[in-house]
Amino acid sequence: MASVSKLLLLLLCSYCHSLVTHAEDDPNYxxxxxxxxxxxxNCSETKAIPSPGGATVPLHHRYGPCSPMPSKEIPTLEEVLRSDQLRASYIQRKFTASQQTDATVPTTLGTSLDTLEYVITVGIGSPAVTQNVFIDTGSDVSWVQCKPCSQCHSQVDPLFDPSKSSTYSPFSCGSAACVQLGREGNGNGCLSSRCQYIVKYLDGTSTTGTYSSDTLTLGSIVVKSFQFGCSHATSGMTEKTAGMMGLGGGAQSLVSQTAGALGKAFSYCLPPTSASSGFLTLGASxxxxxxxxxxxxxxxxxxxxxxxxxxxxxxxxxxxxxxxxxxxxxxxxxxxxxxxxxxxxxxxxxxxxxxxxxxxxxxxxxxxxxxxxxxxxxxxxxxxxxxxxxxxxxxxxxxxxxxxxxxxxxxxxxxxxxxxxxxxxxxxxxxxxxxxxxxxxxxxxxxxxx
Structure with missing residues (x-):
């Protein structure tokens, strides 16, 4: 009986091996x-191979061992998928509304930050202060938490202090940037003659503060007069990141802002697992x-x-x-x-x-x-x-x-x-x-x- 079991095990192992070999040789598997x-x-740091041209920075999965902001509280797959469905449904509703002449296109982004999985490290200000931020092709307005902050979520980086940056400048309420911000649905009025922004998310979370400009350092490239939200209050967020970098196609996005200097193109590589690294390239040739x-x-x-x-x-x-x-x-x-x-x-x-x-x-x-x-x-x-x-x-x-x-x-x-x-x-x-x-x-x- 033992010999029969050994024979069966051997046959099964041979079958599994043949399947793997078949998959390696056959492009259909x-x-x-x-x-x-x-x-x-452990972080494997597999070698990423970006194409030449542009400014390249490493990209990491938010919960992986390579992440600059490791978290002990990792949501379950079911929780993440529920948020994913919210985001997908919102995107679909937004396009449906855009096709109806009498419909109002919703301006709420439509998701919590739970589905955003990839982070990069940038520098804000002069001198540059390191900030770890999410990337999102479904967002336009970039933002980081700033001092003074009346209601901020905890983050691994120091809060950005605009008073210590020699290149920081808030937009006035009558500026072209503030008018454009309001036209896109992210304006939030004025405070002490300064333009205010707001980004709302479908789950009730939000960020609000002063719409500003400062120097952005992305890898080897310095972007002057980068427009972003200097967040003085966030609601409902529990993330460890400093904020968000928007890669969408709208006027406020990082891509649109750098089009003149770097060309209107970007690329990224999302790693195969959370224990390996990818990259983001801005101004990809x-x-x-x-x-x-x-x-x-x-x-x-x-x-x-x-x-x-x-x-x-x-x-x-x-x-x-x-x-x-x-x-x-x-x-x-x-x-x-x-x-x-x-x-x-x-x-x-x-x-x-x-x-x-x-x-x-x-x-x-x-x-x-x-x-x-x-x-x-x-x-x-x-x-x-x-x-x-x-x-x-x-x-x-x-x-x-x-x-x-x-x-x-x-x-x-x-x-x-x-x-x-x-x-x-x-x-x-x-x-x-x-x-x-x-x-x-x-x-x-x-x-x-x-």
Whole structure:
């Protein structure tokens, strides 16, 4: 009996080995390391390879061991996914409202900060004071907490003190910057003749203070007269970051402000796991090699977001039988949304095809909105079908294994209906250098950049 058990174990091991070998040799399969599911204790600092040009700074996952602001309180996956759904729903509602002539486009950002996962380190002021901030392609107004602060959340960095910066200047209420701020829905009146800003979030959190300018240091580049919110009060926030750096397409964003000096382009690489590092490059040079590109579409009523046209999805090398018309509403490229949200018809086809390629693994219970889950107990690695996203113009993006799975579940979800806007979330963007070449109306993807 013992010999039979040993033989069975040997056969199983051989089968698992053959699956892994098959995945390594066959582009239609990928090897997914179960170790990437479990949070690592040490920072691996894998070598990121940014393209030349622009100002580059390291980028870290907020909860990983590489983070400059480690937190002991890590939310559960279910909590994060609830916030993710709020953000996705808000983005979709905002675009729906923009298409209705009698509707008011909401100005609330629409999410708590729980879905923002990536931080960079910048310098504010002269002399520069180090500040660790979130990045978000779904935000325009950048802000940091400032002295005096009547109601601030705790942060790892010292509060920025504008009185100690020789280049700090608050905007007056009649300034062009203040008028523009009000036009975009973030004005908050005047206080002692100084322009006031406010950013509200859907969960009730907010930041308010003086709209100002000062010197921003980003890697090796110094940006003079950078416009940002000097926050004197935050409400409901428990983050350890100093604030937010907005990478959206609106007039107040970091990208728009530096377009004249650095060019209207930026890129980032989101690392495969929380224990490794990526990068953010501002002023990334255009027309570089190694990228597959697709067109950016913009909505003048919702200028913050970057839209692309997803046309098809491939699973295990085979294209899903979903007509392109189901993707015609477009998809937002968003660093702050975690999952990729698809029309229900497309998601159902994706889930079915993926399950068909995962028959060797038992099914597991859903985790929140994630309903295509598997039991990987006792395994160190598994083979999964490759998933590719096909964008307008023929750009094919072959997702990394860590861009397909979130834990033991497929990292995609369904929208409420087939006519809803899609969202390409940050899980699917992992390991790619994602180039937003706004000047040329293109988004590019370069594989294995971090």
């Amino acid at each position: 990928k090897v997914f390391s179960i170790g990437s599911v479990v949070p690592e204790a 255009s027309g570089r090699s190694g990228f597959v590109t697709t067109r950016i579409f913009r909505n003048s009523k919702v200028p913050t977001f970057y839209l692309v046209l997803l046309e098809a999805i491939r699973v295990g090398g085979k294209q899903l039988n979903v007509p392109p018309s189901f993707f015609s509403a477009g998809s937002v490229m968003d660093s702050g949304t975690i999952l990729t949200y698809l029309p229900p018809t497309a998601y159902s086809a994706l889930s079915s095809a993926f399950k068909a390629g995962m028959k060797q693994y038992p099914k597991a219970q859903p985790q929140g909105i994630l309903d295509t889950c598997f039991d990987f107990s006792g395994l160190s690695s598994v083979t999964i079908p490759a998933v590719s996203l096909v964008f307008g113009g023929g750009a094919v993006v072959n997702l990394d294994a860590n861009g397909i799975m979130l834990g033991n579940c497929l990292a995609f979800a369904a929208n409420d209906d087939d006519s809803s806007l899609g969202i390409i979330g940050n899980v699917q963007q992992r390991t790619f250098e994602v180039l937003y070449d706004v000047g040329r109306n293109a988004v590019g993807f370069r594989a294995r950049a971090c």
